[in-house]
Amino acid sequence: MELLVRFIDAFTGYDCKGNSAAVxxxxxPLAEQLMQEIATxxxxxxxxxxxRTKNKYEIRWFSPLxxxxxxxxxxxASAHYLFEEDIKLKKVVFTAKAVGDMTVEKHADGTILMNFPNQEPELVVTPPGPLLKGLSIEPAEVYCNAQAYFAIYxxxxxxxxxxxMTSELIKLAPRDVVVTALSQKYDFVSRYFWPANGGDEDPVTGSIHTGLAPFWARRLNKNALIAYQASERGGVLHCSVNHDKVHISGRAVSALCNSVTI
Known part of the structure; x- marks a missing residue:
């Protein structure tokens, strides 16, 4: 059986920017081992x-690891693919075990709006040693949610x-690490390191903004924010916080299509 693989750059309007995903x-359903082999x-x-299951899509995500x-x-990226396949489609619902249902909408200007759960982090009084050893500059504060440690600068x-230092940050598994600060051009900037789950530095990480956006919304006393992930490829995310939901929007660009035989 042959599967089509669409490579799409997310959180950007330009080729080879943002973060690349395969859809x-x-x-x-495929076996987990097979999905992991394909992702690797x-x-x-x-x-x-x-x-597709009735009126929604089950979605699972695999890093190379x-x-x-x-x-x-x-x-x-998945929503971008579905909207391109059916130009009349304006809304799609994804469902995943860890986060439940996620509604994604296509806007007239080409942006795609995603509705995610609010995952605001909590203060860590005593930061773990590997976190402090693994970052060359000591953070002013450290917060944490289920996904990552938040180093605030x-x-x-x-x-x-x-x-x-990857050898130290990997000791924090299963959590990853995000570093963040206020920005002059944007509301805040960040970088994301995930040696335990995917690689050294992630280009643009949508999920971590479900924690970053409510954190900075509280600090700045504003619910609509523009974020920039300052990786080599870089990406812009428009975020808004509404009680238990975080809305994140951005653009995506189709890069190429390939196939894999299983």
Whole structure:
């Protein structure tokens, strides 16, 4: 059987920017081992497998290393693919075990709006040693949610220039690490490191903004924010916080289509 693999750049309007995801629509469930083998071969941040069930799509995300509970950019890429396949389609619902139902809408200007659960982090009084050893600059504060440790900095320059030690950060598994600060051009900037789950630095991480957006919304006393993930490829995310939901929107660009035989 041959599966079509669509490679899509998410959270960008330009080729080879943002974060690349592979999207595979399947007609029947695949074995976990097979999905992992395909994701490892694709070797992008995430491969999303989507399966239509009645009026929604089951979605699962795999990095080259392991299955991921929640991935924003591959959800955006999956919606982009479905909207391109059916130009009349305006809304799609994805469902995943860890986060439940996620409604995604296409706007007239080409942006795609995703509705995710609010995953605001909580203060960590005593940060773990590997976190402090693994970052070249000591953070002003540390917060945490189920996904990652949040290292808060007073300077955007610190976020952009700090170095990280993979051998220390991997000890924080299953959690990853995000570093963040206020920004002059945007509301806030961040970088995301995930050696335990996918790789060293992720280009653009939609899921972590379900924690970053409510954190900075509280600090800035505003619910609508523009974020920039300051990786080499970079990406812009428009976020808004509404009680138990975080709305994240962005653009996506289809890069190429390939096939895999199973």
């Amino acid at each position: 595979i629509e399947v007609k029947l 071969k694709n070797n992008v941040s995430e491969t999303a497998f989507i399966l 392991t299955e991921i509970d929640f991935c924003g950019h591959a959800t955006l 007073n300077s955007e320059h610190d976020v952009q220039t700090l170095e990280y």
